[in-house]
Amino acid sequence: MPATQRSNGDVHTSSKTSQREWSGPGRGSRGSENIDASHIVLWRHPLMTIEYFFREIGSLLMQAINKVPAYKGLVLSTIALAVLTVVLYQVKGPHQSFMQVGLTTSLWWGWWIMLGILSSVGFGSGLHTFILYLGPHIAQVTLAAYECGGLNFPSPPYPNEIICPSELDPKWQTSIWNIMSKVRVEAMLWGLGTALGELPPYFMARAARLAHKPPPASVVHSKTPANILEKSKIFVQRLVEKVGFLGILACASIPNPLFDLAGLTCGHFLVPFWTFFGATLIGKAVIKMHLQKMFVIVAFNESLISQILSWLHVLPGGIGAKFEEPILGILRGQRAGLHRSGSSTPPPASWLSTLFDKFVLAMIGYFVLSIVNSLAQSYYRRAHKMRKSKKQRD
Structure with a gap:
């Protein structure tokens, strides 16, 4: 009995010692081992969250640098293409006009792809770029088409500024189909971005399966789902698992906030990449985008x-x-x-448009905060797991 008490006392003392020695993933974070990862947010632990955020950024940069040798050819080709583009842009000649058009078009296309990626990835909280950017763009073109009686807007300033054309082109008369054609490139590029944003969950689950790790919690089927959300998750997972390409296409073709589960499920069950990405691309960039465009155009008729x-x-x-x-x-x-x-001053903004601008700023601010919190929590979980495994080895 005394030996048992002595043993318990030693364990208790050792536990206290380990808690005193533990300073969390970062220095100066004493007692942070008892903090739940979801509580590491800016409004609860601002200094700790900021510290972990920068540590995670540094970790991601080091990972990217370490992977450069494995993609040496791609990196060198990208650098060579960038240098060639800069040289051609600076050297005067008849190619300057083509370079200017190409650069402007590339930036415009890249802008919509980036917005689509932000809407889909978002580190757990995607930015609603359709509501904030693409939807208003389609609405503006729709209102202008009905007001001007045509769609052959002068370019430039279109699309940065829409001005009624001086002469109407019969080929671009106002109709729903012509309006859809006018915004088709922007909409499909945005859809392409959303499809690219679905790849990280797929690759993460696929890498975990190939490494013989246990599947993520979201792809473990529960026999007794607790609520409607759990039932929806299980439905999406089973649909993708059983139907395959058509199931992925169906999930991607409708507004579906649970589509990340489809990516996790496909990665875990080793669905071929082009089967997953092809169905996602067709569903998001073609089918769903045309439905969304039609809705906005009809709503702003x-x-x-x-x-x-x-x-x-x-x-x-x-x-x-x-x-x-x-x-x-x-x-x-x-x-x-x-x-x-173009030289006249714009009309004063109404309080409703000002309120919408504030709403956009608030959404972007929340999106940035969610990224900071998510990266800080990711660093904390990884470092805490490493600390626990080290203690077990010792």
């Missing part, structure tokens, strides 16, 4: 907007009239902007 504004008067307490004037102000400002010359 001029006659439909007028009908909706007339319905606002039915609302009790004068609420409809309060909202009608700001909406009409935005439409008048849009129409005035379409007819003004």
Whole structure:
């Protein structure tokens, strides 16, 4: 009995000693081993979160640098292409006009692909770039088409600024199909970006399966799902697992916040890359994008907007009239902007457009905060796991 007590006392003392020695993944973070990873956020532990965030950034940079030798040919080709582009852009000659057009087009296309990736990846909290960027762009083109009576806007300034053309082109008369054609490139590039953003979960689950690691918790089927969300997850996973290409295509063709589970499931069950990416690309960049475009174009149809504004008067307490004037102000400002010359000053912004600008800034701010928190939590989990494994070995 004394030996047992002495042994327990030694264990207790050792536990206290280990807690005193433990300073968490970073220095000066005493007691952080008792913190749940989800609690490492800026509004709870600001200094710790910022420290772990920069440590994770440094770790990711070192990983990228260490992988450079494995992709030496690709890196050298990219550098050579970049140097050649800069030289051709600086040297004067007849090719300058083509270089300018090519550079402008590449930046414009890259912008929409990047927005699609941000919407899909987001480190757990994607930026809603369709609502913030692509949807308003389609709506602006739709309103301009009905106001101008055509779609052959002068380019430039289109798409940065939409001005009614001086002469209408019969080939670009206002119709739903012509509007869809006008914004098809931007929409499909955004869809391509969302498809590329679904690749990290796929590769992570595939690498874990090939390394003979246990599957992620999200791909372990539960016999007794707790709620609707769990049932939805299981439905997506089983659909992808059983139906294959058509199941992935179906999940990618509709607005589906649980599609990350499809990527995890495909990676875990070693679905071929082109089967997964091909179905995702077709579903997101072709099928779903045309449905979303159609919805926005119909919603911003001029006659439909007028009908909706007339319905606002039915609302009790004068609420409809309060909202009608700001909406009409935005439409008048849009129409005035379409007819003004490039040198005239833009019309003053309404309070509703100002509120929307604030909303956009708030969304971007939340997106940045979510990235900082997510990277800090990732570093904490990895370092805490390494610390525990080291203790077990000792």
